[in-house]
Amino acid sequence: MTETSARFREFKMPDVGEGLTEAEILKWYVQPGDTVTDGQVVCEVETAKAAVELPIPFDGVVHELRFPEGTTVDVGEVIISVDVAPGSGEPAAEAAAPAQAPVAEAPAEPEEPKGRQPVLVGYGVAESSTKRRPRKGVSVPEQAAAAAVQAELNGHGAAPAVAKPLAKPPVRKLAKDLGIDLATVVPTGPDGVITREDVHAAAAPVAEPAPVSRETTPAPVAAVVSSDARETRIPIKGVRKATAQAMIGSAFTAPHVTEFVTVDVTRTMKLVEELKGDKEMAGLRVNPLLLIAKALLVAIKRNPDVNASWDEAAQEIVLKHYVNLGIAAATPRGLIVPNIKDAHDKTLPQLAASLGDLVSTAREGKTSPAAMQGGTVTITNVGVFGVDTGTPILNPGESAILAVGAIKLQPWVHKGKVKPRQVTTLALSFDHRLVDGELGSKVLADVAAILEQPKRLITWA
Secondary structure, eight states, rough: OOHHHHHHHEEEOOOTTSSOOOOEEEEESSTTOOOOOOOEEEEEOOOOEEEEEESSSSSSEEEEEOSTTOOOEEOOOEEEESSSSSTTOOOOHHHHHHSSOOOSSSOOOOOOOOTTOOTTTTTTTTTSSSOOOOOOOOOOOOHHHHHHHHHHHHOOSSSOSSSOOEEHHHHHHHHHHTTTTGGGGGOOOOEEEHHHHHHHHSSOOOOOOOOOOOTSOOOOOOEETTTTTEEEEEEOHHHHHHHHHHHHHHHTTTEEEEEEEOOEEEEEHHHHHHHHHOGGGSSSSHHHHHHHHHHHHHHHHOOOOEEEEETTTEEEEESSSSOEEEOOOOTTTTOOOOOOTTTOOOOOOHHHHHHHHHHHHTTTTTTOOGSSSSSSSSEEEEGGTTTTOOOOOOTOOOSSSEEEEOOEEEEEETTTEEEEEEEEEEEEEETTOOOOOHHHHHHHHHHHHHHSSHHHHHHHO
16 A cells, blocks of 8 residues: 555445445535544435434545435445545645546555444444445556446456446346437446436436425435426335335235224323323323324233244244334335334333434434334324324234324214214234234224223233
8 A cells, every 4th residue: 555545544335224235325514625533424325224324433634525415326335535644745636636547456445443332333334245346446548447347347257348338237227128228328427337317317308406405305316207297207216115125025925914993082182181281291292192102012011922023034933022113104205114112111201202202303314224123013103194094014024013093073972972082093904924813803902992091001001
């Protein structure tokens, strides 16, 4: 390693989601020339699971940002280089000047100091998360460089004799499906690689809409409007793509059964109003979802076999002695299901605080991948959209999901007379490999009984 290269350290796109292969750079928080310190957040990226802020693990002065905002980058690719020895006598501008000079090999990333505590779950590239070979630097001759990159992208040992447009296999398939000749596409990716966005742009070139500030709205997925404005095509990626794949896998793997019950929740609604004035609940989010969540936790305690998962590889049923309660949240990036860890051990005020943090974090788009892993059961509150109920699909790896419908004032027979009461419909979907009709019915009946008579939260808890 030369003296010049020793001055610069490179930060690679880490595997922030335990096995994910790429992430999109949403926003840079630093620019070349800015001073950074160990642990400082330098950018925000979006994976297939969530938006995550990346801290840099060393001090120095930003030398170069390798990719612009909006670029999807493979895990392991260098995204930023930092001058860790500024003022050593060789200006950063001079170091950057010979960018077109021959380079034998990109400097290896220095080993992290031992004993460093990870600042992010899934931080760093997992050893087995990718089999991609590290990219080498390229020689000066343009044709040889193109051939080297093409050979790597195609996974061949020998470079083709004739240079072809550079594109990864999924992009080539997209171009073929859209009837686009890659030779006519203008590449915008690193090393002249054609991206999905380049293909879409070639398929239906239109004027780009005015940029939307990411300070107020999460970065939208790039959309392409047809020339006659009758269709808009939105690339499927990020959270939406991961959600779709997970739902398909769940729907066609776990045999779903859904049961329904309509319940009078008038007393629960009265308890919600009382708790809002309780000193122990001051400053906390108190709503019907809080008591529904608590009711489900009590029902699971009374029927623990419902809290399980199916291990197909080991041919085992795994009973969980803890409850990580998932709450389905609709966000601008798509549906996510963060969960409250060890919800079964939380008091009502603690559960309220956790729910409040979960909802606010999801709305801000800051939910971490760790918060969406390890769920055991889930609640989805479709009632907030004004619908009565639904037949929810299980979150992959979980045994049950409870859908909560809208709470409405309806005529109801109460103490022998028809009276206006607050009524809702609950739907419980469960994996019939794990949960039979009797067990599923008991869980749903227990939740309904608690919401009808919330004092049972005390007697049954």
